[in-house]
Amino acid sequence: MAFYTDKKERSHRFVLALRMGLPIFLLSVASFLILFLQPKAGVLSLIFLVFILLVIAVYFIFFLINQSTYENITDSTTHTFTPEYFFKLFNKWNKYQTITIAMIRITNLTGINEKYGVRNGDSILVEVTQKINNFFISKDIKVLPICRYKGGDFILMFKGEKEKYSAMMELFLAKYQENIINDIEVTLNGILLDTKHVKKIEEIITRLYEIQYASDNRASLIDDNDIIPEELEKSVLNALEHQCYSVALQSMVSDNMPIEEVTFKLIGEHGNFIHQSRFIPLLNRIGKMSEYEKHLLEIVVSMAKNSDCSYALTLTAARLRNGLFFQYALELLQCYPEAKGKIIIILDEKEYSPQIKRFREQIAQYRAVGYKFALDNYGGNHVSMMYLKEFDVDYVRFDSLYTRHIKEEKYQNIIHGLNITAHLCGASTWILMVEDDQSDKIASQLKINVKQGNFYEKIRLKEKE
Incomplete structure (x- = not known):
């Protein structure tokens, strides 16, 4: 079947050929008419005219050939439009x-x-x-x-x-x-x-x-x-400026201190929630992601200062590798020393850090001042497995794939192996999305340390103080 792009390319080249030939043809016709209308025109005049037209034609053709290189409308490999x-x-x-x-x-x-x-x-x-x-x-x-x-x-x-x-x-x-x-x-x-x-x-x-x-x-x-993009950007920036956040919590069952995971959405000008899938790419694009994550960390630290629970939140690895962000995180714990040991930063990264030695040192610095760390998508993301051997972390959270198939024997065997590996590396294990009694019993039999899901408690909005 013929490509629409091929048809368009042929028509474009036809127009380009007309642009090359038509002016020369019209110039030639006009010149010959003028020449033959002159009563004293001779052979010498005709030869001179032909020579001039030939020079003009050659120059004009080469000029348009050169110009045509800037007018390609299709890709040379796939013949689709540029x-x-x-x-x-x-x-x-x-x-x-x-x-x-x-x-x-x-x-x-x-x-x-x-x-x-x-x-x-x-x-x-x-x-x-x-x-x-x-x-x-x-x-x-x-x-x-x-x-x-x-x-x-x-x-x-x-x-x-x-x-x-x-x-x-x-x-x-x-x-x-x-x-x-x-x-x-x-x-x-x-x-x-x-x-x-x-x-x-x-x-x-x-x-x-x-x-x-x-x-x-x-x-x-x-x-x-x-949402119209201009309105979205305006709404996001307004929510960020006035710190209009919806804070949601979900409690977990833990072998040690109770843990709550904290998630955030922005609240728009009309009271509507703006989901992370909409505002996170926007904040990255306009350079406001650091400001947003500073707000999140400050909110969670202030929640932990007077609580008996630990609070877990997800922060981007790029932010954690930023020295200025570490200084801000350090200052927060200096202002709220009661929150030390109660903040769990969940790290979910798709690509392995090329500066792994420096990143290892930075994680150690965070842990030294009082933060805890959890690796997300354990068993599903190879980066989490790589980081487990590089870092000292407090928790590893299983990929949700294992929860969905936890009732299958083969998955239970894999979870068992991953669980032993994490424990030998000094990390507690954490499983999410537990939805029924059978899954809870299997997770307990596998000696998973932290269990999360609607079976224990559904996500709830934090009450405004």
Whole structure:
């Protein structure tokens, strides 16, 4: 099936050829008419005119050939639109109607390039492009602009709202999410977003990546949030400035001191909750994440100063590696010495720190002044396993996968092994999402130290003081 992008490229080159040839043709015709209308025109005049026209033609052609290198509208590998041309086309379409933008990603392209070579990676890009094009053309979408934005990320543009294409996207992923191309495993995912609330292409691209970041474990994600980006940013900044936070707690069953996990949401101007998946990427983008996490730590430390419980909260590893943040954390415990030993910082990091020696020293400094540490996604994230051998930590929290399958014998055997490993490394073990009596009994038999879930207590909002 023919690509819409190929048709557009051919028409673009035809227009470019006209731009080269038509001015020369018109100049030649005009020159010959003027020459032959002169009564004294001779052969010498004709030769001189032809020579001048030839020089002009050669110069003009070479100039336009050089200029055409700056006017490529398609990618040389996949023959999809370049981002620059795609964005121009988007602005043209978006003037008259709602547009849906889809992003389809080859999630393992980096691994393919490393394992099979860049040439095979390029062939995968071409094959995936053909699958995308053929699938949607088979659904009677004849005009399908496709852009290879970067790496293995393709952006598609449809006319109409996202509800019209959501089932189509799910069907595409059901067919191609995991497939084999040239004996190479290829995994895809997809995201949809329309322009009802997000109008600018830069904001759309940013939002697509925010959705992707917030949901790496789902095959497809459709943005159902109706908050306009400008209003969201204004609401988030206002909540941050006035520290409008919703604080939720969940108690756990522990072998030692009672523990409560603390989670936060922002409260918008109209009293609505803003979920972390919306405001965390925004805070990272505008450089306000450090301010936000300082507020969280201050709130939790102030809660712990007059309590018999320990409080656990999640902070980003990048913040913990910041020396200024450590100084702030130290000053908090100096102001509230009663909170020492009651704050558990949950560390969840997807990538192994390249400066592991320095990070180990920083974790030791936090623990020396009175903070405790927990590694999250134990058994599910290899980084947690790597950090367990590098750091002295107080807790490791099992990945939720093990809780969901805790009634299965094989999972129980794995939990048992991981539990022994953690204990031998000096860490207490922690399991979450325990929902029934049978799971509780199994967790107790496996000698897990901390148990959390709705079976013991549901999440509750902290009462305002």
